[in-house]
Amino acid sequence: MQIGGILAYLVSFAIMATIYAVFSLGLNIQWGYTGLFNIGIAGFFAIGAYMSSLITMPKPTGMYAEYVNVLFALNLPFPVGLIGAAVMCGIIAFLIGIPTLKLGEDYLAIATIGIAETVRLIFNNEQWLANGPRGFAGMPQPLSGLVEARNYNYIYLIIVVLVLVILYLLTERAIRSPWGRVLRAIREDEVSASMSGKKIASFKMQAFVFGAMIMGIGGALYAHYTKAISPNVFTPLYGTFIIWVMVIAGGSGNNKGVILGAFVVWAIWIGTQFITDYLPYTLKARAPYIRFLIIGILLELILLYRPRGLLGEEKAISRMME
Amino acid sequence: MLELTVYGIVLGSIISLGAIGLTLVYGILRFGNFAHGDLMTVGAYVALFFVTGPLAWIGIPDTTFGPLSFGWRMLIAFPLAMLAVSGIAMLLDRALFQNLRNRGAGRVTLSMSALGASFIIRMGVLIIWGADYTFYRPGLIRPALDLPGGIKIRPDQIFILIAVAILVTALHFFLKKSRMGKAMRATSDNMELARLSGIEIQKVIYWTWGIGGALSAAAGILYGIDVQIHPGMGWNFLIPLFAAAILGGLGNVYGALVGGLIIGVVQQVSTAFLLPTYKPAVAFIIMIVLLLIRPQGIFGRSSR
Numbered sequence: 001m002q003i004g005g006i007l008a009y010l011v012s013f014a015i016m017a018t019i020y021a022v023f024s025l026g027l028n029i030q031w032g033y034t035g036l037f038n039i040g041i042a043g044f045f046a047i048g049a050y051m052s053s054l055i056t057m058p059k060p061t062g063m064y065a066e067y068v069n070v071l072f073a074l075n076l077p078f079p080v081g082l083i084g085a086a087v088m089c090g091i092i093a094f095l096i097g098i099p100t101l102k103l104g105e106d107y108l109a110i111a112t113i114g115i116a117e118t119v120r121l122i123f124n125n126e127q128w129l130a131n132g133p134r135g136f137a138g139m140p141q142p143l144s145g146l147v148e149a150r151n152y153n154y155i156y157l158i159i160v161v162l163v164l165v166i167l168y169l170l171t172e173r174a175i176r177s178p179w180g181r182v183l184r185a186i187r188e189d190e191v192s193a194s195m196s197g198k199k200i201a202s203f204k205m206q207a208f209v210f211g212a213m214i215m216g217i218g219g220a221l222y223a224h225y226t227k228a229i230s231p232n233v234f235t236p237l238y239g240t241f242i243i244w245v246m247v248i249a250g251g252s253g254n255n256k257g258v259i260l261g262a263f264v265v266w267a268i269w270i271g272t273q274f275i276t277d278y279l280p281y282t283l284k285a286r287a288p289y290i291r292f293l294i295i296g297i298l299l300e301l302i303l304l305y306r307p308r309g310l311l312g313e314e315k316a317i318s319r320m321m322e
Numbered sequence: 323m324l325e326l327t328v329y330g331i332v333l334g335s336i337i338s339l340g341a342i343g344l345t346l347v348y349g350i351l352r353f354g355n356f357a358h359g360d361l362m363t364v365g366a367y368v369a370l371f372f373v374t375g376p377l378a379w380i381g382i383p384d385t386t387f388g389p390l391s392f393g394w395r396m397l398i399a400f401p402l403a404m405l406a407v408s409g410i411a412m413l414l415d416r417a418l419f420q421n422l423r424n425r426g427a428g429r430v431t432l433s434m435s436a437l438g439a440s441f442i443i444r445m446g447v448l449i450i451w452g453a454d455y456t457f458y459r460p461g462l463i464r465p466a467l468d469l470p471g472g473i474k475i476r477p478d479q480i481f482i483l484i485a486v487a488i489l490v491t492a493l494h495f496f497l498k499k500s501r502m503g504k505a506m507r508a509t510s511d512n513m514e515l516a517r518l519s520g521i522e523i524q525k526v527i528y529w530t531w532g533i534g535g536a537l538s539a540a541a542g543i544l545y546g547i548d549v550q551i552h553p554g555m556g557w558n559f560l561i562p563l564f565a566a567a568i569l570g571g572l573g574n575v576y577g578a579l580v581g582g583l584i585i586g587v588v589q590q591v592s593t594a595f596l597l598p599t600y601k602p603a604v605a606f607i608i609m610i611v612l613l614l615i616r617p618q619g620i621f622g623r624s625s626r
Binding site: 035037039096098099100103105106107109110111113114115117118121122124125236237241244248283285286289290292293295296297299300303304307 | 348353354356418421422425427429430431433434435437438439441442445446448449452557560561564568572597599600602603605606609610613614617
């Protein structure tokens with residue numbers, strides 16, 4: 001029984017770390033390979049989570065419908081939800097990219113913060129869209145009929161790992177292609193990349209949209225795991241900042257590195273929970289802030305003392321050269 | 323509508339103070355300081371600390387100035403908090419940005435570090451003071467004055483406008499007349515040239531942080547006097563601050579002043595049609611439209 005408990009704990013840890021690894025892959029495409037400074041991941045996180053939920057949930061009926069307002073509820077299968085989340089995030093990324101990608105990094109950064117905050121405000125205030133600040137619950141879980149509910153997490157772990165592996169292979173293939181080389185050329189030196197005849201704006205846009213789509217899938221995976229979402233989940237801290245720490249800690253520009261980073265930083269985040277357990281009673285209520293303080297200090301220390309992260313950038317060469 | 327415009331000017335003057343600091347730092351160091359909003363928060367809370375702590379203990383009376391909602395305690399706490407946040411901003415440079423610059427880190431790394439600093443600062447505020455909304459002076463009725471045109475304005479709001487005017491005028495003369503102010507402008511125009519002509523760049527950078535920090539503290543306190551204070555206030559100001567600074571042309575102090583007023587008025591007038599919680603989104607939309615049609619800002623030069 002004891003071992004079963006530990007195992008269940010490890011499984012839930014692995015699911016969350018894997019979901020964060022998906023976000024980290026998305027950010028790595030944008031930041032690690034292309035140098036796009038997106039600090040509004042929480043926005044894409046939220047859009048992905050809401051989109052997939054609305055696509056897969058059955059329409060609220062009876063008493064429940066009295067309390068839950070949603071724009072639509074399509075009751076479609078889980079994979080459609082994932083695709084819908086990715087597509088929606090891609091569209092939003094495209095729209096935000098038009099005015100900002102051709103400008104400097106700072107503009108993109110503040111614009112992405114803006115979109116994340118605006119998305120949160122809209123979900124919070126527009127009751128008709130997705131039930132406002134209360135959010136909603138009861139997203140369907142794929143293949144949930146196969147096992148007992150208390151063992152379901154094992155199935156879900158397999159699903160998220162499968163999604164991560166597919167996305168990993170996809171991004172690895174992409175960055176080793178000529179397309180990926182152009183991205184890195186843009187990151188290193190925009191002027192010389194454009195002198196080589198590459199359309200900078202178009203490549204940046206593709207990388208931004210691709211990364212945002214992966215983030216949307218991450219959001220969808222999160223929603224179907226927790227089965228309950230509300231706008232206050234998608235805060236800058238929980239939805240953006242920690243993912244940046246993961247990518248920088250693991251090594252931006254290295255897909256294996258950022259996946260490792262996601263697991264290590266998530267382990268540290270969970271680990272700080274045990275530290276705060278020993279806090280005096282008066283500080284207990286403020287434990288989450290202390291935990292985030294630790295993550296913030298961790299980021300600064302990495303930036304100062306180990307800017308290349310755990311693994312550093314991987315040398316990416318064409319498959320033809322191997 | 324006229325009334326909303328007046329309130330917008332009050333809000334805008336507060337945004338201007340923050341945006342001026344932001345744009346000063348950008349002008350010298352060329353990176354977006356995402357911790358600037360949270361410096362406002364710290365300023366507001368340090369003032370709260372002084373008002374309810376040391377100044378109360380040493381026996382400064384709690385009476386208020388006539389129709390205003392504060393008295394000597396706040397007036398003494400105001401410059402103390404500005405000084406404290408100056409120190410915090412300089413400390414940030416010493417602990418983080420200076421080391422990163424010396425390593426030759428790019429501006430994105432500096433911005434990332436600033437974002438990290440903003441979270442550290444906010445968590446610090448949350449740990450010390452908790453997450454609640456606080457008033458400097460709870461439960462006081464502040465009667466409104468009637469201005470011609472049916473505008474109701476609180477005496478506090480008039481104080482805010484006067485305080486901003488004094489600070490901006492002081493900054494203007496500092497930048498135009500003092501040695502350090504001239505050095506700051508020279509460094510902002512061309513850092514290498516300034517270095518070659520014997521200006522101590524690191525000293526200029528400390529002064530820039532000091533002034534930026536002091537102004538953001540003032541902005542935070544004035545917002546606290548006008549509305550209330552809470553740990554997320556500075557983060558909510560971040561988008562309006564950037565919108566104002568971009569509107570005025572990044573690095574342009576007078577542009578940031580005007581930009582702040584415009585953003586404040588538009589935000590406030592928008593509450594006639596939209597929920598007030600959408601204010602940051604309104605600033606965001608202005609910024610995006612601006613980036614589409616005139617990315618260098620209203621007063622910016624089209625190219626350097």
